[in-house]
Amino acid sequence: MLNADETEAAGDSLGGSGLAARLYDDLTRAILAGTLAPGEKLSEPAIARSFGASRAPVREAIRRLQERGLVTYAVNQGARVAQPSAAEFLALLDVREAMEGMAARLAATHMEASEVATLEALVAGHRGEIERNPLGAYLQDDPETDFHRRIARGSGNPILADLLCEQFYPRLRLCRRLHRTVQGRGREAWREHLRITEAIGQHDGELAEILMRRHIRAARAALQTALAAP
Amino acid sequence: MLNADETEAAGDSLGGSGLAARLYDDLTRAILAGTLAPGEKLSEPAIARSFGASRAPVREAIRRLQERGLVTYAVNQGARVAQPSAAEFLALLDVREAMEGMAARLAATHMEASEVATLEALVAGHRGEIERNPLGAYLQDDPETDFHRRIARGSGNPILADLLCEQFYPRLRLCRRLHRTVQGRGREAWREHLRITEAIGQHDGELAEILMRRHIRAARAALQTALAAP
């Protein structure tokens, strides 16, 4: 049912030393990997047994997942893996537009030259992946998110960075799993990334914000049209 | 699907029927009222005794408070009431600028005429309070927040509304308690509210966003100068 890999390679682990923290990480990974399908019930005793733990830390991990929007909770009915609707997906992208726009603006005036360099390297590296797979989503799993995560952290605003990295990106991945995101925007998205990086490198916060907001709004529009005509 | 109907009158209570939910509400109120001072330790056994409950629901409530930023947590050391630094206050306002700007934009195209009317009535009602106390903070406790809360809900975006109402506004109140916010901006703030309301009434989302962002940036700047020269 649940395979517990300790690697933490994927990215967003907060891994405190406690048992509840490890459970939280493992459950997060299981949800994002699809091992726990959307809508599936999360039985506290079952999870506890499968991890050889008690219900207390399992409960704690699940409540945190609820707070992060990855599971839904009904009183006396327990938790289920969230099944974000298309409307929720779109709503999430609206908030994301606002927050990442601000992140880009702040990153433009806050990122060190070395951070900008790694960002540029990241985008340059993505180019090869695009060439190999021009129709690919580009935002399928992580290369896209890495770019955005880097900017979020580069904003120098810990509240903003945590909100984006710990709350929004996992939730978005769950949404993408459910609503097949539009394919084929890869090349354009990459160009937009390039321009955003340039604006940040020139410390032009205003432009970086505008470009980032456009970037996300374009993705949102593509999703909306994809949803309208299946 | 996210339902946002709350029977609670006062404001930010999520009051589920459970005991943990009531504890969460009471602790939130105690923190925001100052009954529990910033930095004070939150002893699980003590709180449990004082409420005649067990530690389990208390723990759950405290973990939720941590998730909302009202409490800091250290492993094996328990929880303390958060003591947001001035930097955190400013960071919070940056994120708020982005999110409330988006909220105003969405509210302009989403609010019903009746909702706009109640918003206008709210602002009109505030005028009297300003006249009675022109130097007053205007954002001291709730009249200010009510206005913003109404717009957040009026955005029609449940994710945005919940983030603002349940996470940001309580946290901001805690920040204001710690760092004496600037006094005397009441009249200008009120005028800004008026103009924002007008823009929303005319369904001018773009303008509403600009005005809202200016409004919050002005408050942030006032705070910054107040912090610089005591």
Add this chain to the structure above:
DNA sequence: CTTGCTTATGGTGTCGACAATTTTAGCCGA
């Protein structure tokens, strides 16, 4: 064969208890 009630099963919400760790109190020595 279907419909409604009754019962059984499983799960959640809460409780008290225990080991491990942290904090406090007390003591000794300088």
Add this chain to the structure above:
DNA sequence: TCGGCTAAAATTGTCGACACCATAAGCAAG
């Protein structure tokens, strides 16, 4: 008198247990 070491007390993290609720199975009546 003060600083550091030791022991005691309190607190946290986790566990197993029990009542209440919800859903699923079984049964009776039509």
